[in-house]
Amino acid sequence: MDVVEVTEGKTRFFVPRQDPHLQFPPGSGPVFYNSRMELNRDTTVLLLSVLRPGSYLDAMGASGVRGLRVAHEDGIPVTINDWNTKAVDLIQQNVEALGLAAEVTREDANVLMSGRTFDAVDLDPFGTPAPFVDSAARSAGNYLFVTATDTAPLCGAHLKAGMRRYFSRPRNTEYHAEVGLRTLMGFVVREVIKYDRGVEPLFCYAHEHFHRLHLRLRYGAAAADRALARLGYVMQCPQCLYRSEQAGMLPEPEECPLCSADLVPVGPLWTGRINDDATLAAMQEALPAVTVGTGARIGRLLATCRQELDTSSHYDYHVIAKHLRVSPGGIGTVIEQLQALGYRASRAHYSGTAIKTDAPLPVLEKVISGG
Ligand SMILES: C[S@@+](CC[C@H](N)C(=O)[O-])C[C@H]1O[C@@H](n2cnc3c(N)ncnc32)[C@H](O)[C@@H]1O
Numbered sequence: 001m002d003v004v005e006v007t008e009g010k011t012r013f014f015v016p017r018q019d020p021h022l023q024f025p026p027g028s029g030p031v032f033y034n035s036r037m038e039l040n041r042d043t044t045v046l047l048l049s050v051l052r053p054g055s056y057l058d059a060m061g062a063s064g065v066r067g068l069r070v071a072h073e074d075g076i077p078v079t080i081n082d083w084n085t086k087a088v089d090l091i092q093q094n095v096e097a098l099g100l101a102a103e104v105t106r107e108d109a110n111v112l113m114s115g116r117t118f119d120a121v122d123l124d125p126f127g128t129p130a131p132f133v134d135s136a137a138r139s140a141g142n143y144l145f146v147t148a149t150d151t152a153p154l155c156g157a158h159l160k161a162g163m164r165r166y167f168s169r170p171r172n173t174e175y176h177a178e179v180g181l182r183t184l185m186g187f188v189v190r191e192v193i194k195y196d197r198g199v200e201p202l203f204c205y206a207h208e209h210f211h212r213l214h215l216r217l218r219y220g221a222a223a224a225d226r227a228l229a230r231l232g233y234v235m236q237c238p239q240c241l242y243r244s245e246q247a248g249m250l251p252e253p254e255e256c257p258l259c260s261a262d263l264v265p266v267g268p269l270w271t272g273r274i275n276d277d278a279t280l281a282a283m284q285e286a287l288p289a290v291t292v293g294t295g296a297r298i299g300r301l302l303a304t305c306r307q308e309l310d311t312s313s314h315y316d317y318h319v320i321a322k323h324l325r326v327s328p329g330g331i332g333t334v335i336e337q338l339q340a341l342g343y344r345a346s347r348a349h350y351s352g353t354a355i356k357t358d359a360p361l362p363v364l365e366k367v368i369s370g371g
């Protein structure tokens with residue numbers, strides 16, 4: 001295999017030379033590598049420097065970059081797996097070049113995870129992680145990390161694929177990044193709680209073309225019940241911009257209080273917090289020493305996540321302004337005005353025009369129209 005050496009974070013490793021003329025260079029080599037996922041990997045290396053699990057499984061290694069970095073930069077014992085022979089050869093070459101004691105395996109990830117446990121399990125498949133979450137839920141001791149790049153099914157743009165994979169009915173709204181993240185989270189929670197285990201989000205975010213979950217797992221039916229209680233629906237009005245949140249396994253019929261249309265349930269999905277503030281604070285503290293490449297962007301992401309409200313949807317203030325036919329002021333001013341009126345209001349980490357607030361829609365409309 002024709003390889004080139006690249007650096008990510010503090011780790012140098014080999015990846016296949018990719019044809020820059022192909023439209024999708026990450027998939028053009030014999031083994032997958034996508035440099036655009038550096039931020040995703042940087043956040044994992046940073047978080048693991050805080051959590052320090054006893055063992056870590058990179059279940060779909062490809063070049064091995066993720067596990068290599070966790071071993072090299074965090075000093076955590078890792079197992080790197082892939083079922084592809086070329087990938088495993090490259091991982092082995094990288095492990096040897098870095099002088100690591102990492103274990104390298106060539107198995108179907110589901111078989112590996114069904115037979116062994118690891119303190120932390122990381123799923124980073126092509127597209128959907130859905131076929132791997134059940135075995136990961138049985139394999140993971142304390143931590144389960146999941147990447148999904150199938151944003152169209154998760155966000156409702158490919159509705160049937162979303163329903164097949166996630167047993168949920170997403171809906172393509174202006175808050176699709178939030179729906180995608182919470183649909184994925186809701187699915188993972190349902191896969192875990194059937195084993196009488198609880199799930200607590202540590203750091204979950206949507207970014208560009210992927211969703212990423214970092215979750216802590218707990219033992220016991222009581223912990224599972226706490227997670228179960230967080231499953232619910234966003235109830236969206238099909239005629240106006242109104243939406244609300246509803247807890248429960250099955251959606252109850254509800255009318256829009258503004259226009260009387262029947263609200264449409266979006267879900268089931270995870271409601272409530274998607275981050276643990278103490279974990280984010282610890283990551284912020286560790287950031288200067290740990291992260292190299294995307295450190296400034298991660299710093300902004302963590303800061304935005306820490307101030308973000310827990311609501312399962314947001315209002316896009318440009319959409320509201322267009323609806324009202326007004327030209328809006330700055331988003332910071334709108335948020336400050338809502339707060340001055342006694343409401344909670346924040347930005348969302350995945351969009352520059354998203355406002356999360358507990359203010360009723362008419363209040364938000366009044367503020368945006370300068371009233
Ligand atoms: C998106 S790539 C992983 C990227 C890698 N984690 C990174 O950060 O660059 C997905 C990898 O999963 C492997 N894979 C797909 N299905 C698998 C399975 N059932 N068991 C093990 N590996 C699998 C593929 O061979 C491919 O190398």
Ligand SMILES: [Zn+2]
Pocket residue numbers: 237238239240241242256257258259260261
């Ligand atoms: Zn309505």
